[in-house]
Amino acid sequence: MTSSEDLHKRRLAAVAKGVGSVVNAYVDHAHNGTITDVDGREWIDFASGIAVTNVGNAAPRVVEAVRAQVERFTHTCFMVAPYESYVAVCEQLITLTPGSFEKRAALFNSGAEAVENAVKIARHATGRPAVVVFDHAYHGRTNLTMALTAKNMPYKHRFGPFAPEVYRAPMSYPLRDGGLSGAEAARRAIDVIEKQVGGPNVAAVLIEPIQGEGGFVVPAPGFLPAIAAWAKANGAVFIADEIQTGFARTGQWFASEHEALEPDLITTAKGMGGGLPIAGVVGRAELMDAVHAGGLGGTYGGNPIACAAALAAIETMRELDLCSAARKIGATMEEALTDLGEGIAEVRGRGAMIAIELVLPGGIEPDATRTASVSKACHDAGLLTLTCGTYGNVLRFLPPLVISDSDLGRGLDILRAALRT
Template identity: 90%
Template structure:
């Protein structure tokens, strides 16, 4: 077997430089909360493939479902010759997503595809064009979703021009808002929307209930309900981007549930597929059904193998009560960080979606130290990710099935990295 060093040399002559990686170790196998590279080194996984392998890598039920489906058929394209598992995934999405109204769902391949299609649906149903998004937002890497995303580097730099009719409003960022309540932050955002766009022109208000790449920013209570109420009053579609927050990651099936939100449309991906690429848009039947036949779809959307994986992953979440597991993980991580104050401005997030923001003595972001702490974690065998508009946030996304011993061992590495 080739070593990581050998594989990296091959990579340099084969893989485009624009495709980056967090570490130079190459994975051989993975299970539960650990990865093992081709050199035999074990890594504790606090990344989960960016919140994808919530049920663990190579989860038994997912493996069995995929194996069975591969032996039956691998692809027909649902738009050509449909199959039951696509329908079953849509039924699960309708059942699990918040909203006491009739719903429909459609399946795609990635989070960016889900967001693009949610915007298409909102524009088609309302006859309007403007889409409102927020500071620090991340929604994907396609042309439209780059326009929706707030961060220039590395996502948008020199990739324009971008899709038009996208407008940005200030989000609630409690650490940096100067004490604004959720209601006050919402009034500030709504004032910007009404002045710069006009309520009658807005097709959709799109927001992550907890921002992901932007720094795991949790809006102050009251901010999201106020935006949803404004959208309803103005005939706009309220879209919750739950691609990173969904499927038990925050200790609830969806982060929108925390404040009783019932979004008109919800986008999902990442954790729903157990490691296979699948995404969805779920929402009000009258919106989803407003699009003409053939207006939604794609060659691979809702591929039968990915559908089988998603059904198995969702059932695993139910059987193992991974919502409760996420809440236990939160308790353990917060307890491990209570007496660590080396430049930590805030520990934030919910469930197994937590982060620390590192700052300089005056409160300015400290991306240099954040990168150094993450690097020390990697050197000690803990896989971590950074994020945030300023690059000064260290985020923790362990698999929801991670063992107590692995979690504690990883937190020990983190604490030592912070103290160094």
């Protein structure tokens, strides 16, 4: 069998250097909370392909559904010859997302596509140009979503010029806000929006209910409802980017539910497809239906194989009650990550979306060097972890929601040892 070393040599000769990887171990197979590389080494998975394999890798229902769909047909393009599974996925999005109002949905390929289309819909429906986003935000790698994203390296550096009419407001970041409440942080953000943009010019306010790449930042209670209320009062579309937080990851179907939010539009992807590429925009019918026929779509959007996988993944989430599983995982992780000594400023998150922020002793100055060292120590010991944050000083943990208690415990043992040494 080809070794990881051999595969890496081939990669260096064939794959563009701009495509990075966290580790140079090449995967042979994966199941639930573990990944096995081509050298036979087992890794405990605290990454889930960046919050994608919520139902685990090769989940039985997903495998069965994909196999059956491939045997029937692989592609027709929904815009040419439609099929039931696209409609069924849209029905599931309408049922699962918060909001008692009439909704519509549309399907795409990736999170960035979903965000771009949500912005298109908001601009078309309101006739306004401006989009408000927040410090530390991450929304994708396309030209528009790079403009929406806050972090320069590695996402924006030397890729400009970017799409116009994007404005940035301060986020509620409790650890670094100097004690601001959610209401106070919202007033600060709204003041910036009103002075620099003007309410009548805002098509959409776009926000992650819990920021992902920005550091798993959980805004102070009351911040999100206040921003949503301002958007409603000013005729702007409130868009919740639930690409990383959606589909049971935070202990609810969607993170917006933690503060009883009913966003006008919600973007989804990642955990939605059980490992296959699919994304969606779902929201108020009057907004979604404002776009002319043919204004939304794409050749592969809502591909029948991905739709089959999504329906099977959602069925698995229901059957296994993965919202409860996420809450249990989160409680276990938070308990295990307390009292680990100086240099850990905060353990935060919701459900199975947990992070620790590392700082230099005696304050809150980010410690990116130690963060990278801890993550490497985890990799060396067989635990797959990710870093994130504007300052590169946050370790984020996204285990599959079907991970076993024993694998979760083994992973936490490795993590604690890495932090202590």
